[in-house]
Amino acid sequence: xxxxxxxxxxxxxxxxxxxxxxxxxxxxxxxxxxxxxxxxxxxxxxxxxxxxxxxxxxxxxxxxxxxxxxxxxxxxxxxxxxxxxxxxxxxxxxxxxxxxxxxxxxxxxxxxxxxxxx
Amino acid sequence: xxxxxxxxxxxxxxxxxxxxxxxxxxxxxxxxxxxxxxxxxxxxxxxxxxxxxxxxxxxxxxxxxxxxxxxxxxxxxxxxxxxxxxxxxxxxxxxxxxxxxxxxxxxxxxx
Numbered sequence: 001x002x003x004x005x006x007x008x009x010x011x012x013x014x015x016x017x018x019x020x021x022x023x024x025x026x027x028x029x030x031x032x033x034x035x036x037x038x039x040x041x042x043x044x045x046x047x048x049x050x051x052x053x054x055x056x057x058x059x060x061x062x063x064x065x066x067x068x069x070x071x072x073x074x075x076x077x078x079x080x081x082x083x084x085x086x087x088x089x090x091x092x093x094x095x096x097x098x099x100x101x102x103x104x105x106x107x108x109x110x111x112x113x114x115x116x117x118x
Numbered sequence: 119x120x121x122x123x124x125x126x127x128x129x130x131x132x133x134x135x136x137x138x139x140x141x142x143x144x145x146x147x148x149x150x151x152x153x154x155x156x157x158x159x160x161x162x163x164x165x166x167x168x169x170x171x172x173x174x175x176x177x178x179x180x181x182x183x184x185x186x187x188x189x190x191x192x193x194x195x196x197x198x199x200x201x202x203x204x205x206x207x208x209x210x211x212x213x214x215x216x217x218x219x220x221x222x223x224x225x226x227x228x229x
Binding site: 004033040041042043044045048055056058090092097098099100104106107108109110111112114 | 126149150156159160161162163164167169204206210213214215216217218219221222224
């Protein structure tokens with residue numbers, strides 16, 4: 001069974017469209033994340049949710065809106081897509097926060113969604 | 119200055135070589151240091167992590183942290199073609215809410 005899954009795997013769309021990416025984890029983890037990896041492979045945190053609550057929101061355009069319907073799901077909705085949004089988006093999860101009570105929590109990544117905006 | 123700096127390479131070595139991958143970080147408050155491996159078109163997977171300074175060994179892999187110089191290293195002994203991937207160093211932000219990654223070093227091991 002896949003631990004962290006994302007759909008779709010590939011997404012090609014035109015500028016100005018609205019699209020969503022879905023993420024599900026079956027690990028029973030409390031915390032889920034969205035990362036963006038640009039063409040130079042730089043991986044940067046976008047959002048983090050803990051028990052369905054937003055706990056981190058990096059400097060991301062408000063065209064990006066995460067939604068967590070339950071602990072196992074974290075979706076990413078993107079409005080008015082722009083060329084610069086083309087990237088690979090990774091969902092990840094961990095048990096509780098990454099460094100809780102002095103203990104490191106491993107983070108598991110999904111396979112990624114390759115978004116191309118034309 | 120970026121919080122975590124990593125030479126992107128690429129790095130090409132013959133099979134059996136010892137590989138040294140390195141990162142530097144800027145914030146002395148960082149405590150946990152990780153190495154992730156990412157194969158082409160896949161998600162990153164945790165390879166090793168260390169807490170504070172010191173060495174950690176796992177098979178052919180050794181992770182080393184020198185907090186005095188803010189330097190993180192990953193050594194791969196007897197490198198194999200299957201080690202060909204991008205290696206990302208990372209640390210957790212002070213709040214422990216997210217990982218901060220280096221840019222990744224792309225390694226190619228030829229047989």
